[in-house]
Amino acid sequence: MVPLENPLLDNLRIEPTPGATTLVIFGASGDLTRRKLLPAVYSLSRGQRLPARFAVIGVARSEVSDDEFRQEFQNSLREFGKIDARSDEVMRSLQQQMYFVSGAMDDPGLYARLRERLDQVGAEGVLYYLAIPPTVYGPVVEALGAAGLAGTPEQGWRRLIIEKPFGTDLKSAQGLNALLHQYFAEEQIFRIDHYLGKETVQNLLALRFANGMFEPIWNRRYIEQVQITASETVGVERRAAYYEKAGALRDMVQNHLMQLLALVAMEPPTEFNAGGVRDRKMDALLAVQPVVGNGGSPAVVRAQYREGWVNGAEVPGYRFEPGVAPDSSTETFVALRFHLDSWRWAGVPFYLRTGKRLPKRMTEIAIQFHRPPLQIFKRVSPTPLPADLLIINVQPDEGISLRFNAKIPSTRMQVAPVMMNFHYGTTFQGEVPEAYETLLLDAMLGDPTLFARHDFVEASWALVSPINEMWQAERSPLPTYEAGEWGPPEADVLIEKDGRRWRTL
Amino acid sequence: MENALAAQALGRARTATLVAVGPSDRLTDVSATLNAEDGAGALHVVRIITDGTGSPDGDERPDIVTIGGLRPEYVNNAIAGVRLSSLPTIVWWRGGRPEGLEGVASLADRVVLDATDPWPLWSRLPPLFDQTAFTDVRWARLTRWRAAMAHFFDLPRVKESAGALTSLSIAAADRAQAALFAGWLDASLNWRGRVRAAFVPSSVPFESVTLRGNTCELELSLLPDSNCLSAEGRIGGEVMASRVLSLGSQTLSSLMAEELRVRSRDLAFERALERALDPRS
Numbered sequence: 001m002v003p004l005e006n007p008l009l010d011n012l013r014i015e016p017t018p019g020a021t022t023l024v025i026f027g028a029s030g031d032l033t034r035r036k037l038l039p040a041v042y043s044l045s046r047g048q049r050l051p052a053r054f055a056v057i058g059v060a061r062s063e064v065s066d067d068e069f070r071q072e073f074q075n076s077l078r079e080f081g082k083i084d085a086r087s088d089e090v091m092r093s094l095q096q097q098m099y100f101v102s103g104a105m106d107d108p109g110l111y112a113r114l115r116e117r118l119d120q121v122g123a124e125g126v127l128y129y130l131a132i133p134p135t136v137y138g139p140v141v142e143a144l145g146a147a148g149l150a151g152t153p154e155q156g157w158r159r160l161i162i163e164k165p166f167g168t169d170l171k172s173a174q175g176l177n178a179l180l181h182q183y184f185a186e187e188q189i190f191r192i193d194h195y196l197g198k199e200t201v202q203n204l205l206a207l208r209f210a211n212g213m214f215e216p217i218w219n220r221r222y223i224e225q226v227q228i229t230a231s232e233t234v235g236v237e238r239r240a241a242y243y244e245k246a247g248a249l250r251d252m253v254q255n256h257l258m259q260l261l262a263l264v265a266m267e268p269p270t271e272f273n274a275g276g277v278r279d280r281k282m283d284a285l286l287a288v289q290p291v292v293g294n295g296g297s298p299a300v301v302r303a304q305y306r307e308g309w310v311n312g313a314e315v316p317g318y319r320f321e322p323g324v325a326p327d328s329s330t331e332t333f334v335a336l337r338f339h340l341d342s343w344r345w346a347g348v349p350f351y352l353r354t355g356k357r358l359p360k361r362m363t364e365i366a367i368q369f370h371r372p373p374l375q376i377f378k379r380v381s382p383t384p385l386p387a388d389l390l391i392i393n394v395q396p397d398e399g400i401s402l403r404f405n406a407k408i409p410s411t412r413m414q415v416a417p418v419m420m421n422f423h424y425g426t427t428f429q430g431e432v433p434e435a436y437e438t439l440l441l442d443a444m445l446g447d448p449t450l451f452a453r454h455d456f457v458e459a460s461w462a463l464v465s466p467i468n469e470m471w472q473a474e475r476s477p478l479p480t481y482e483a484g485e486w487g488p489p490e491a492d493v494l495i496e497k498d499g500r501r502w503r504t505l
Numbered sequence: 506m507e508n509a510l511a512a513q514a515l516g517r518a519r520t521a522t523l524v525a526v527g528p529s530d531r532l533t534d535v536s537a538t539l540n541a542e543d544g545a546g547a548l549h550v551v552r553i554i555t556d557g558t559g560s561p562d563g564d565e566r567p568d569i570v571t572i573g574g575l576r577p578e579y580v581n582n583a584i585a586g587v588r589l590s591s592l593p594t595i596v597w598w599r600g601g602r603p604e605g606l607e608g609v610a611s612l613a614d615r616v617v618l619d620a621t622d623p624w625p626l627w628s629r630l631p632p633l634f635d636q637t638a639f640t641d642v643r644w645a646r647l648t649r650w651r652a653a654m655a656h657f658f659d660l661p662r663v664k665e666s667a668g669a670l671t672s673l674s675i676a677a678a679d680r681a682q683a684a685l686f687a688g689w690l691d692a693s694l695n696w697r698g699r700v701r702a703a704f705v706p707s708s709v710p711f712e713s714v715t716l717r718g719n720t721c722e723l724e725l726s727l728l729p730d731s732n733c734l735s736a737e738g739r740i741g742g743e744v745m746a747s748r749v750l751s752l753g754s755q756t757l758s759s760l761m762a763e764e765l766r767v768r769s770r771d772l773a774f775e776r777a778l779e780r781a782l783d784p785r786s
Contacts, residue, residue, distance in 0.1 A: 006664070007693045008655035011773030013648050013763065019659055046753075048649055052656040052738065052746035089733045093749035422518040427547045428766075 018444035020053035020156075022123035024114065026140055027131035028058025028069065028100065032163070037131060038073050039081030040436040045094050047433075049441055055097040055121040059114065061104055069100035097121075105132070106139040111147035118149075124156035127443055134165055138179055145183030152188065161190045161443050164255050165246060166452070169468065170461040177454045190443045191452040195256040195363075197435030199424065200398040202450070204263050204365070205277070207392070207400060214390075215268065217369070219344045224387060227351045227366045227503055228260050230394075231358035233310050235483075236332070240323025247330045247468075249302070252354040254464040255452070258285065260394070261350055262456070264365055265340055274449040278456065285459045287342040288350075292466040299338075300467055301479070301490040302331035305357040308483030315357060315483045329478050331471070332356045335491040337498070338463075351495055353502065357483035363394035366503050377415050386417045398432070399423040521765065522549040522589050526580055526609070527599030528556040529573075535597075536569060538758045548765070551587045553580055555601040577601055581608030588612060593768060597761070603629055610636040617642065617764045619757075623681050631779055638770040643682045644777070645760040646711065649752045650725060651689060653736045654714065657723050662740050667694060670718035673702045679710040681781075686714065688781030689773060727752075 009016055023041065025033050044050050058069045073095060077083045099117055103110030118126060128144065130137055141160070144150045152158055160180070167173030180189055195201055208214055217223070230252055236243045243251060265284040269276030292298045306317035318324055318332050333355030340350065369388040377385065389403040401421045408414040424432065442450055481488040486502065495502055525535045532552050539550060554573040572583050580601060588594040593614035598606070603625045609616060610633040618626055618641040630639055657663045673690060677683035687702040694700075700718075707713075713726035720741040727734050732752050738745040753759065 006655060006658045007695075008651070008658050008690075010693065011771055012652055012655055013767065014652040017652075017656055017659065046751045048652045048656075048750055048753075052660055052736065052748065054748075089728060089731060089749045090751045097748075427518045427520055 014048050016445065017049055017051050018125060018441070018446075020051050020122070020124040021127060021444050022055045022057060022118060022121055022125070023127050023129060023440075023444075024057045024059060024118075025129045025131055026059045026105070026136075029060040029062045029064065029072075030131050032131040033058070034072070034076040035080045036434070036436045037129065037440070038076040039083070040434055040440050042073075042077055042081060042083070042091060042094065043434065043437050044441055046090055049437075051444075053122070053124075054094075055099065055123070056094075057114065057117050057121070058098070058100045059110070060100075060102065063102045064100045066099050070095040070098050073098055105136050106143065108143065108147065111143050111149060115147060115149060125159075125444070126156070127159045127161065127440075129161045129440075130163065134163075134167075134176075137162060137176065141180060141183055150183040150188075152185075157188075157446065158184075159188050159190060159443055159446065160184050161192055161440075163192055165250060166191055166255075166457045167461060168245070168250060169465040170458060171465075173458050173461045177458065181454075186454055187446075187448070189454070190439075190448055191454075191457060192439055192443075193255050193259055193452050194435040194439065195259055195394075196450040196452075197437075197439040198394060198398070199432050200392060200394045201260070201263065203398075203400070203424075204260075204392055205272070209268050209272070220346055220348050222369055223348055223367055224370045225349050225351065225368050225500060226261075226264055227368070228257055228264075228353075228364075229366075229503070229505060230257060230260075230354040230363040231360055231486075231505070232354075232356045233358065233361045235305070235315060235357050236318065236321045236324060238323075240321055244324060244328060244330050247302075248332055248334045248354050248356070249464055249468055253334055253336070253352060254460050257352045257354060258460045258463070259452070260363075260365055261285075261288070261338065261352065264367070265342075265345055265350070267344070272449075274447060277449050278453045282453070282456055282459065284340065284342075285456060285463075287340040287345065288463055289339045289341055290463055290466060291336055291338065292470050298467070298470065299494060300334065300336035301488065301494050302471060303333040303355075303479040303481045303488040303490065304328070304330065305332050305355070305483045306480045308357070308485065310357055310359065310484045317480075317483070318357075331478065333358075333481060333487045333491070335487060335494055335502075336467070337494065349498060349500075351500075351502070353487065353491065355481075355487055358486060359484050360505055361396060362505060364505070365392040365394065366390070367392075377413065380413045381415055385415055397423060398425070399427075518547060519549055519589075519592055520547045521614075522551065522587065522592050522594045523597060523765070524551045524553060524584050524587065524594060524613075525597045525599060526553045526555060526584075526601050526605075528601070529554045531599040534757070538761055549589060549592065553583050555580060555605075577605055578608075580605045581612055584609060584612045595765065598626070606630075607633065613637050615640070615764075615768065617761070627681075627778055627782060631775075631782070634770070634775050638768070640764060640767065640771050640774050641685070641778075642757070642760050642764070643679065643685055644771070644774050645763050646682060646755060647686055647689070648763065649750065650686065650711065650714065650734065653725050653734060653750050654690070654716075654723065657736070657738045657746065660738065660745055662745060663721065663723065663738055666719065666721035666740055669721060670694075670700055670716055672715075672717045673700050674705060674713075674715045674717075675702065676705040676707040676712040676714075677710060678707050678712075680704060682711050684781040685777050686711075688779070688783075689777035690716075691780045692776035693773070 025037060027033060101113050101117055150158055167176045262281040262284045266280040269280045291300050304318045319326050319328050335353040338350040367390040371387050385405050391401045393399050399422050401419050403417050403419050405415050406418045408416050479488040479490050525532055535552055551570045555577050575583055596609055596613040596616045597619060598616055599619050606629055615638040620626055623641060673687060675683040675687060683704050716723040723738045725734050725736050733749050734752055735749050737747045
């Protein structure tokens with residue numbers, strides 16, 4: 001008799017695959033499905049990460065046949081996966097497991113047809129992916145619940161992936177969570193933040209907790225400040241309708257940057273599992289002090305880009321972008337400072353900045369250490385030597401760099417900063433999986449470690465919503481910055497008041 | 506372009522010392538094999554020629570160190586001299602005197618066997634398993650086949666039928682590879698001779714695997730002119746799973762790249778090999 005666990009998976013280099021799974025994509029005709037989800041499914045299949053029984057059911061309002069959906073799958077691979085898979089037998093085999101169900105999202109008939117399809121493919125595990133606008137989350141979740149498709153069956157499982165934004169403020173996030181929890185238990189819900197699927201973000205956990213040398217210095221005694229930057233060169237592109245309502249604070253800070261902050265600030269978990277990691281991240285977030293209503297002037301700056309030059313090309317101002325109101329007050333840049341009230345971080349500022357139409361596309365976390373207590377090289381270097389710095393490059397050149405001071409070879413004592421670099425692309429072989437591959441697979445496996453939990457989402461909104469409310473009440477004009485600059489002068493003032501400067505990137 | 510420039514500017518962090526050991530004609534493609542992978546620059550590469558003083562032909566990376574003119578029994582001395590204390594040492598054994606393995610085991614952190622005839626080496630391995638981590642390129646070639654077979658056993662009905670399996674048939678030109686696969690199944694499913702393996706000659710190194718018993722039939726077969734395999738599982742005539750899977754790249758470069766990512770002991774390989782060597786299996 002073979003034991004319950006599959007012994008053939010022992011020491012298999014291809015990591016565990018989920019049990020029989022059907023992926024149901026709501027919004028299967030949409031951009032996210034074509035750009036990210038279908039190529040991710042194909043890549044997982046090529047890497048043998050899908051189970052022996054796997055199917056995809058696309059759901060959308062548009063009338064699409066199974067064959068048309070299969071063709072759409074092939075087209076998406078060519079267009080977005082950069083794969084010409086026409087002669088690919090794996091693709092053809094996967095195509096045969098793809099189906100489509102058409103109908104309006106609030107039509108109970110759609111869910112009856114979906115149930116029929118699920119029965120037909122013999123689904124044991126079902127993963128619903130809501131690749132639809134957040135306004136439709138409610139009707140779909142309610143309809144799934146009403147149709148009896150949400151609860152965990154005796155054999156198999158039902159899970160739900162939702163995309164950000166998880167609400168637009170604290171109240172709406174609480175409302176969304178309450179709605180989801182009516183039909184799905186928290187362990188069935190996977191809130192996707194694609195930043196968490198990035199290799200370097202996960203490597204931050206490895207750097208901190210797989211090494212003995214960093215943890216002892218990862219605190220206020222040795223760290224002077226932390227700067228987290230997520231800059232984009234692009235403007236609002238085709239997302240004006242969404243971005244006008246969101247802005248940089250809600251689009252980037254509430255989710256991605258708060259996740260990065262929590263990963264830097266968290267205490268070590270006792271185990272690398274969902275509960276351990278997410279509990280410690282939550283603790284870190286709870287230690288973050290609000291920037292509004294905390295006495296003094298709020299340490300936050302917003303701004304909007306005006307016309308300028310980026311990468312040698314002239315670009316229009318935000319208010320001249322298609323779909324943007326000519327008098328828009330949406331911020332495209334945010335800089336702010338958080339303090340954490342904890343033994344580890346008391347007195348260490350965390351500076352966050354993000355924006356569009358900045359000079360460079362990059363996301364990095366810079367940990368700056370204290371300077372030595374005594375400047376013994378004052379005679380040879382009258383200006384203070386740069387502080388030691390640990391830089392975690394999240395994108396585009398994923399890696400880790402350490403800057404420290406060293407003697408320049410000469411008969412004199414001359415000291416200068418040097419960098420030691422670890423670069424993923426040149427050090428490790430093989431392709432780095434796309435974030436969506438990692439996250440889709442984790443959801444199929446039921447591992448929520450890299451997904452946002454409801455309390456984290458709400459705690460993050462609790463920090464961010466008051467900032468937005470303060471801005472809504474403000475009457476002063478919105479600061480602007482020239483496209484291609486690192487934000488407005490106010491952002492420099494914010495950090496210079498603390499006697500510090502933004503890193504020049 | 507942006508990434509390439511950044512990579513150049515950032516330099517490379519070393520991950521391991523790779524020592525390729527073998528006769529000169531087996532070391533000509535070391536450079537080409539490793540250069541095919543982007544991450545090869547992260548390796549400190551050394552070649553040790555076991556059959557003469559000449560340098561192997563073929564293109565060479567300027568940073569590859571080549572050592573020749575050694576007596577075969579002193580291969581371990583050469584490895585001791587070139588290994589870097591702060592990095593793992595991986596020996597890529599492409600040939601040489603099998604007895605030399607014993608001296609190498611205590612110096613290497615991992616040994617990847619890649620010999621034309623593996624049996625004389627394999628028979629020496631079990632006593633060395635506690636000294637270092639061993640693997641074989643033939644084992645790497647089986648990874649995708651093993652995964653495809655393992656996924657059948659995720660299906661509850663297949664798992665329930667596993668006890669009733671009675672016959673295994675493997676069609677393969679590479680008898681050693683077939684024996685390794687059979688040994689892996691035997692060890693993992695604890696057959697202890699209950700299921701007898703039949704090896705069928707083939708024109709390709711590894712062509713198909715069929716497991717049968719009672720009403721259950723699990724079949725993996727290489728698709729003609731393809732780098733894919735078909736996986737079909739039937740119970741009582743009902744198809745439980747049927748799909749086509751990619752075998753990935755089976756080039757030596759890719760297989761070595763896979764091996765270089767592994768650092769720990771591969772207990773599945775060790776158990777599979779012991780069963781493959783066991784005349785009762």
